[in-house]
Amino acid sequence: MPEAPSSCKQVFEEMPSHFNKEAAKGLNAIFQFDLSGDGGGKWHVLVNNDQCKVAEGAHPSPNITISMTAKDYLDMIAGKLNGQMAFMTGKLRIAGDMGLALRLQSLFTNQ
Secondary structure: OOOOOOOHHHHHHHHHHHEOOHHHOOOEEEEEEEEEOOOOEEEEEEEEOOEEEEEEOOOOOOOEEEEEEHHHHHHHHOOOOOHHHHHHOOOOEEEEOHHHHHHHHHHEOOO
């Protein structure tokens, strides 16, 4: 079992190495992550077919914005918090293309 990331920054730094190129075929989207609280910040992930680029900061025109606390995000990445439950209980807020939110999990592996 892989070690859980200790920070949001680490999650985003490692994201390209967990990218599933097969699941991203034909996709061109910008995912904005706004994570609040200790260790939070803003990152955006550009997915264009088989390419994935991660950058710190806000993107001017993302297709989807995912907002939650940094702690809840790390719990979700570690499998301690179910994404659908987080959404239904208000811990996870999504603005923009909901279909992209559903597709996000398949775009990145947890190894």
